[in-house]
Amino acid sequence: MPYLIGLDIGTTNAKAIAVSAQGRLLASESASYPIASPQPGYAEQDADVVAAACLEVLKKAARPGRQLAGIALSAAMHGVLAVDAAGGALSRCIIWADNRSSGYASQLKSSPVGASIYRHTGTPLHSMSPLCKIAWLRDHEAELFKRAHKFVSIKEYLIFHLTGEWAIDYSLASATGLFGHAALHWHAEALDFAGLRPERLSAPVSPYHVFRKWRPGVAETLGIAADTPVVTGASDGCLANLGELATAPGEAVITIGTSAALRVSQKVALPDGQGRIFNYLLAEGWYVSGGASNNGGSALQWFCEDFMKIPFAEVARLAQLAPPGAGGLLFLPWLQGERAPIWNEAARGVFLGISAQHRQAHFCRAVLEGVVFNLCQIGKIVGELGVGIQRIYANGGFTKMPVWVQIMADVSGVDVLVRESGDSAAFGAVLLGMKALGILPDFEAARPFLKTKQLYIPDAERHEVYKACLRNYEKAAARLAPLF
Structure with missing residues (x-):
C-alpha cells in the first residue's frame, strides 16, 4: 500500500511524517538543531547540521515493505545562506529571527522604491526578508558576497543535495522580498537593491514541481528507491x-x-x-x-x-x-x-x-x-x-x-x-504531494482525513x-x- 513522507524543516527541528494514501499516520520522527547567536541580533544555523537532521528523520520515517510514492517538502521562510558552485555552504544560514539588516529595512520603508517592492513582492519591509539580509552581506561581507555562486534557503540547499538541482517554490520565493508574485519571476527593483543578477538565485517553480532524479548514492543511504519522486512543496506557513x-x-x-x-x-x-x-x-x-x-x-x-x-x-x-x-x-x-x-x-x-x-x-x-x-x-x-x-x-x-x-x-x-494531527505543515506537504503525484484529484478529497x-x-x-x-x-x- 503506497504512502508519502512529508518533511517539515522548522526553526529548531526537522519533522518527517509518513502518511498512507488513505490519510492514516504511519510514523512521525523529529530531530532538533541549535540556533547560534554570535552577536546580539544575530540568529544563524549550520546548514549541514540541519540537512543531516533532515536526512536522519527521512530515513527513520521510511516504512520498509511499503511503496513510497514520494517525499514532499515544507520549510521555514526567510532564511538565506551563500553557497559555492558545487553546492557547498560558504556561510551559516541567517534565519528569520536575525535582525542585523534592520537598517536596510528602514531605508526601504522611507523610500518609494520600498513601497514599490512591497507592492510587487508582497513581503513586508523588515529585516526578516532575504532581500535585506543579502544587501547587508553585500556591504558587510564583501568577499563572501563576491565568492557566492548563489544565495539560497535551507530547503533549496537540501533539494540540491538530494537531486542536484537548484529550485525554489513560489511560496518561499514570495517570502524573500525579491520575487514578483504576479509576474512569477525575480523582481528587477528588488534585485537592483540587493545588487544581484537573477542567476544568483534559484529558478522559481510551482510547488507541484516533481524531481525524479537523485544524486548518486543519496536514496540508497536513506533506504529508499532511487526513482522516488521529490515534490518541491512550499513554505511552512502556507502548508499549515x-x-x-x-x-x-x-x-x-x-x-x-x-x-x-x-x-x-x-x-x-x-x-x-x-x-x-x-x-x-x-x-x-x-x-x-x-x-x-x-x-x-x-x-x-x-x-x-x-x-x-x-x-x-x-x-x-x-x-x-x-x-x-x-x-x-x-x-x-x-x-x-x-x-x-x-x-x-x-x-x-x-x-x-x-x-x-x-x-x-x-x-x-x-x-x-x-x-x-x-x-x-x-x-x-x-x-x-x-x-x-x-x-x-x-x-x-x-x-x-x-x-x-x-x-x-x-x-x-x-x-x-x-x-487530531498536530503536524499541519508536514501534513500539508503530504497533501500537496498527493495532488502533485495524482493520488488526490483535489484537496477536498482529503477532507475525510482530518x-x-x-x-x-x-x-x-x-x-x-x-x-x-x-x-x-x-x-x-x-x-x-x-x-x-
Whole structure:
C-alpha cells in the first residue's frame, strides 16, 4: 500500500511524517538543531547540521515493505545562506529571527522604491526578508558576497543535495522580498537593491514541481528507491493552512510555536497601502495572507524559564486562577522585537499596569493573553482589508495548553478548532504531494482525513470583557511602539 513522507524543516527541528494514501499516520520522527547567536541580533544555523537532521528523520520515517510514492517538502521562510558552485555552504544560514539588516529595512520603508517592492513582492519591509539580509552581506561581507555562486534557503540547499538541482517554490520565493508574485519571476527593483543578477538565485517553480532524479548514492543511504519522486512543496506557513484545509472565505489558521502567525487563504493578494501584512503565493490563483509575530511560544518560554522559573504546566494552572483580563495587567510580548503588526525590530516587551494586588496568576494569564491580543490585532488588519474571520483553526505547541486556546476563542469571539494531527505543515506537504503525484484529484478529497480533536467555543461573557481589554491593548501598543 503506497504512502508519502512529508518533511517539515522548522526553526529548531526537522519533522518527517509518513502518511498512507488513505490519510492514516504511519510514523512521525523529529530531530532538533541549535540556533547560534554570535552577536546580539544575530540568529544563524549550520546548514549541514540541519540537512543531516533532515536526512536522519527521512530515513527513520521510511516504512520498509511499503511503496513510497514520494517525499514532499515544507520549510521555514526567510532564511538565506551563500553557497559555492558545487553546492557547498560558504556561510551559516541567517534565519528569520536575525535582525542585523534592520537598517536596510528602514531605508526601504522611507523610500518609494520600498513601497514599490512591497507592492510587487508582497513581503513586508523588515529585516526578516532575504532581500535585506543579502544587501547587508553585500556591504558587510564583501568577499563572501563576491565568492557566492548563489544565495539560497535551507530547503533549496537540501533539494540540491538530494537531486542536484537548484529550485525554489513560489511560496518561499514570495517570502524573500525579491520575487514578483504576479509576474512569477525575480523582481528587477528588488534585485537592483540587493545588487544581484537573477542567476544568483534559484529558478522559481510551482510547488507541484516533481524531481525524479537523485544524486548518486543519496536514496540508497536513506533506504529508499532511487526513482522516488521529490515534490518541491512550499513554505511552512502556507502548508499549515493547507494542512488544515482552511481554504474557505472567513477561515483563518493561527499557529503558535516558537513564533506565531495568523493566516487566511484567498484567490488574490490583499493589497495593503501600509505594508502591514504579507501576501505569499502558494500556487497560481492561491494566496496566503496575514502576519507573523516573533513572539509566540518563545515569550512563554522566557517567562517560564527566566522570569518565573516554573514549568509550563504550572503557568497553565495559575493562569486559570486569574480573571479574564488579568486584573488589568497587560503584557506586550515584543521580547525579540516584532514583526506584525508593528514591524519594529527595536521593540521590547512590556508589563503595563502592575499593582500591589497582582499575583503570580495574573502575570501568567497576562502573558498568554498578550500573545493572543497581538495576533488578534493582525486579524483586525485582515478584516479591514476585507476578510472577516469567522472560524479559526489552531495548531502549534500552544494547542497542548487548553487554557491558552480557550483564551483565543474568548478574545476572538469565534470557534477555534484543533485537529487530531498536530503536524499541519508536514501534513500539508503530504497533501500537496498527493495532488502533485495524482493520488488526490483535489484537496477536498482529503477532507475525510482530518478529524477534529477539540472545539473551543467562545464564552459570551468573557468575550465582552476581552473587547475592552483588546481596546486597551491596542491603545497601549500604539503609544508604546514609537518609543523603541
